[in-house]
Amino acid sequence: MDAPAARPLGHDTHEVTNQPPPYGGENAWTGDALLRSAVAREGAAWVEARAHALGALVAGEHLQTLAEQANRHTPELRTHDRYGHRVDAVEYHPAYHELMSAAFGAGVHSLAWTAEREGAFVARAALNYLWNQGENGVACPVTMSFAAVHVLRNEPALALEWEPKILAETYDPRPLPIMEKRAATVGMAMTEKQGGSDLRANATRAEPAGGGDYVLTGHKWFCSAPMSDGFLTLARTGKDLSCFLVPRSLPDGTRNRFLIQRLKDKVGNRSNASAEIEYDGTWAHRVGEEGRGIPTIIEMTHLTRFDIVVANAGMMRAALVQALHHCEHRSAFGRRLVEQPLMRNVLADLALEWEAATLLAFRLARAFDRHADSRERLLGRIVTPVAKYWVCKRINAFAVEAMECLGGSGYVEESPLARLYREAPVNGIWEGSGNVIALDVLRSIAKEPACVEAFFAEIAEAAAGEPRLAHLVDALKADLADAGALEVRARRVVEEMAVALQAALMTRHAAPAAADAFIATRLEGDWGACFGTLPARVDCGQLIDRARARA
Template identity: 45%
Template sequence: MADDIHPSAHASTHMVSNQVPPLCGHNLYAGDQALQESLFFNGGHWSENDLQRYGEVCGRPEMIERGYAANEFKPIFESHDRIGNRIDLIRYHSSYHQLMQLALSEGLHSAPWAEPRSGANVARAAKYYLQTQLEAGHGCPVTMTFASIPSIQLNSEVAKQWVSKILNRGYDGSNRPYFEKSSLTIGMGMTEKQGGSDVQSNTTTAIPMGNGTYELLGHKWFMSAPMCDAFLILAQAPGGLSCFLVPRWRPDGSKNRLEIQRLKVKAGNVSNASSEVEMRGAMGWLLGEEGRGVNAIIKMVAITRFDCMVGSSGGQRQAVVQAIYHASIRKAFGQKLIDQPLMRNVLADLHLEVEGSIALTMRMARALDQEDQEHEQMLLRLGAAVGKYWICKRSPHHAYEAMECLGGNGVIENFITARLYRDAPINAIWEGSGNIQVLDVLRAITKTPVVVNHWLDELSGSIGLNAHYDKAIDALKKEFADLDQFEYRARTIVDRMALTMQAHLLLQLGNEAVSDAFIQSRLESKGIHSTGSLPKNIDIETLLKRGDPLSI
């Protein structure tokens, strides 16, 4: 009798149709023409085969899933063990550790130091750009570890113990002393609640103990990745603000007095733990000289700012990848979204932003590779701050526009666009927010005026290729020459510096459709350029093809 009973035809309420399946199984490098061209242009051509391999790795479904899991299962803080011992332990999901293992095994924390060669920073930036598209949060300790080397090398005795283990292509996330490990990661704690970016106002003190170590007392308002093996920390020594390496474990195997107060609850970057920390007599080693703490970390600051450019460029690229892929399948009003003129304008414009971002980022990677040359050194002195300011600041709105292309799905957490949007402001704020970057540009210009000559010399390479570009360069020169209310006008000046440098690099890369669209929409346009307002005569088809992750 039961065999005669069948479900009602009305029991099924809907069929899933016109929905876009997840994008996976694609090669992130092979589908990215802008990255490929910038890689070759800036001297990283020798890494092409490795990037082809790694682009496939980063497109695998299991790798993409790790990015989701690392954000869904956030870090958990345990101050004490079950019998009351202070442990200051952060527990991460296994996916976070797997992403860290991937990054460090690929040398994203070490390759240019361990294997220096022409184009090493360019190749590393390209690979890191692919890695950040999986998930952004774990990039924080990767970047800090990479950037720590110049500071740690200021103390030769410390460097002997630490550098080889920092450069090792391994990952050890276990909670044990540094001398028991073969690979180490480095974090940093600079920010205090009363000063923020004004590190000279830091109140943490460092007392010399007479045996080559210092005892640190104070509080840090932000210390990211607190399970790293040691941290670069600024504190006031008798000789002034100084830089120290503070390990989580003391050389005798006891726990250092670096006590986590709480984890920050952040809008984005949630896979990465950020903490408040008390130092109650924490042991540290001086890096460099007393009173020269800023000098000790200045190279680290340039590198971390550069990695912010890499990460934000990668975030922009992934946002475009998702928007174009979705629009190529989803239908509305009788046709695919990508075939509708207004959506085509938006998508092409979103991709055009990535063209400029990756061109500027990879040019600064070349400057890192060639810092022994005065021109490259001066270019990086301005470019690290200009690029960090512009690319990172453009990313939040860029992520929002890409998210909107997916409609309601775009704001749902199991679509990556929601995470991209939450993560986008982090790089704009970390390592100095917009005003800090702009003020640093002005400081460099007033302290070392020759940097402007080098910036303009670089831009001069494209003069005569486009009349609108030439006009923009003339306008920038006038801005530099006008010292009236220089600080008040600073954002306008740095905006123009970023846009003209991006335009120059796109002209040099030689794709006329890209450079023409960029110059018309960014340099020639009147007023504020809103996304999706490209002029009528732009080669939309070329831009969409270059942005399409499956257009190989």
């Protein structure tokens, strides 16, 4: 009997139609006119070549495949070697190492410190925004290494040894003493079982061992990127807390006593390991003044909080781009989704939220650049927690809505939206959870009342020409002046501060129609409880086109 004629492999039962083509990987820098204008306005147009290269990388298929692999094949803890020796190693999929090489090789962690020119923080923020469209787990060691530089400068001898390795634009995962490394990463370990937000509860003890060295005993309940080369940590010297650097390797080449007990099984952020660790006779060097551990390490969290604001704006962009791509190519009920009036309302509303978050992030970055100017320093002090609180709240609803734009295809692991959705809540928890951040705003105001003046001065010009914003400013001033139950009202006040500043930035820099839609909805309340509830008079097409505008 003759064999049946060979038929091509594939679907014999149906044709595949009405599916969007694979996302084309448009350069995330050149494809984002709003980003480019914000970066140029805030003083870092010179980052063009780096941003162009990174924009191509993060949107490319290769990096997206690495991101998918590194999050599917999660890190594993190996406590002992085959002979029973303790090794405390975390083993990562090769994709993770390649991602680390890409991020650190691009200077995403270091450009703010190495560029030595006007706009360095804005330039680095552009890289961070772009990187967070590629992969978010690696963003954790990137951010911690960036922020650690500032704290280590408290100890010039340590900074001399560590800083050139941290700032190197390369990645060296070898477990070696710092002097033998080509590059180093630094993490931080503060949170203990009995308290994370309230660091005063830290119980780890530090005994002096001579020459600024100490020996630590205790534990940390969360310690991310545990294969970093060093960790900034808190421990008690006497009754007060001091800040320490714990190196993973000792100068003689042996490993420090840094015992990894387990890895957390996390909701998202899965490519990045987060460990529970114990210090048991662990060698450490003090950083900063004895007994001033919290003020010393809090400088690091000020920078990581800033980074989170920028990261969330980047994540909003990533989610929006996927939603737009799908809706441009998918049809239902005889029309492309992007042409359906109700879907246009959803996409336009998301675009407004992303634009306001991006303007806020890059204005904040400029405040870090101009730290020497006291008004900018005060502005950075107060806007960092205000913006951290707000964009971390908005990203969750944003990610869900963007996912829904893809229908069922958004809810499967092959879609980048699944990863973004699971990643979204973590930025609102670490580096200070919502309530703690809202209370930090009140604390900043109490400590440096001039912060409030700097804040209102930033909004004044826009408010002078926009009565609806002026009305909110008056209400906010009254709210802040009323000390009664201010703590209970903290979230509400911080939310209003964030929206007022976003409205001022939209008034100054966005198209008039976009600023008007933002103010009508977010300030005046002509809006529903979900995205996609812009009033019918809003020109959604114009807002969507702004999000699609290329340079």
